[in-house]
Amino acid sequence: MTERDTLSTAQQVASAIAQAVRGGHLVPGQRLTEAELASRHGVSRSSVREAFQRLTADRLLAFEPHRGVTVRRLSRKEVDDLFAVRGALETLAVGLAVPVLRASPARLLALQAEMDDAVAANDMTKFSNANTRFHALFPEVIDNALLAETLTRLSNSLYWLQFRMLVDRQDVFASNAEHRRIVEAVLADDRLSAEMAIREHIIASGALIQRLSDDHFAPA
Amino acid sequence: MTERDTLSTAQQVASAIAQAVRGGHLVPGQRLTEAELASRHGVSRSSVREAFQRLTADRLLAFEPHRGVTVRRLSRKEVDDLFAVRGALETLAVGLAVPVLRASPARLLALQAEMDDAVAANDMTKFSNANTRFHALFPEVIDNALLAETLTRLSNSLYWLQFRMLVDRQDVFASNAEHRRIVEAVLADDRLSAEMAIREHIIASGALIQRLSDDHFAPA
């Protein structure tokens, strides 16, 4: 019953590339060639192609016919579009998660505490990390695989701002305050307030990102 | 500048399969083997595999390691999950579309008229067809490619109820009345009402589908 799930070569390569992208070893806009990655990972071109396709479907890479794939970059408008969709979906997720998290809020509170610590210690990496897990918590606890998967894909698109966002201490304070509003609404079992709070948080985050300089975005 | 965009072999195969699925020539749950489709379309296994992957990403096929792909079937719960996500996204789309369609409502009105005709003539095929285009109109007119693409994917999952839904005349009347509410809200430039109306319409549609017998769904 508990079969050893050996993951396919293509999947391993895909994971490796995804990790490299998120880790910043592959920069946005950079072109990836099949032959190079094949030899680097000691696999065939077929497997690399398959990995490329999965990552393209996951919005991590961009594909252009006869030109190969590049590490995906988003234009300002695409980021805007993304946050609109994400806002709607994350609002849904938080709303559905309220009763669940109200019943067992341990992890939520732990994350809140972790982010508070990070803010106090001015540790941006820690904050960013906890922030990611905070947003991932809601889709995880509700029982809707489609919603969870869709949100994961969207979050993938935003890997590139992990390093750039929240550089200003002021922003971190604001963001953390928004998180607190969400947590409080959850604890009060107030679904409507929670939805309102997460929606505004997403909108604020989107606005924050739009304030980044042009060279963080793909040309229109 | 206007380059002839020859579509790739894999894409052609993918389109052909998608069409066959939607047309009912490939039934839900049916297994597709690479070799068979390759010879049928006169292409190589590589191209078929690539087509499979795209269609899997589009949620039209289901993939199981070492077991190949099957025409996707949804369980009751998965349909429920789907309608929850779809409700959130289509609400967003309609809300954003209100000002646009208010300004030039020609196509919206034409579709409404077409559905009225279909109901009057008791032509289910015509109604189903117009219904599909009705729902596709909103993501199309708003300028958000991600939202449009995401909704398209979700709609893909529901191809299989094209034939089974709305068999009851009563249902068609109700559905058409819900459409009318949406159209009226758009014409009145009333975004909130339009959002409310589409949301309820999606919920009602989901409930309608859940009334289908078990054998239309994949086992839990």
Added chain:
DNA sequence: GTTCCCGGATTGTAGGACAATATTGTTAGA
């Protein structure tokens, strides 16, 4: 009837080949 094992079918991956296309570099001309 259940379990074990086998053989056939299918997928997963490698590797090579070559045409189609894109990119780059070079040369000729204005």
Added chain:
DNA sequence: TCTAACAATATTGTCCTACAATCCGGGAAC
């Protein structure tokens, strides 16, 4: 010098073959 046409090169798109890994069905043994 800049530009345009062209040639050389690199890369992708597709096909082919091969074979190991895995799954599936059926028969043998218990």
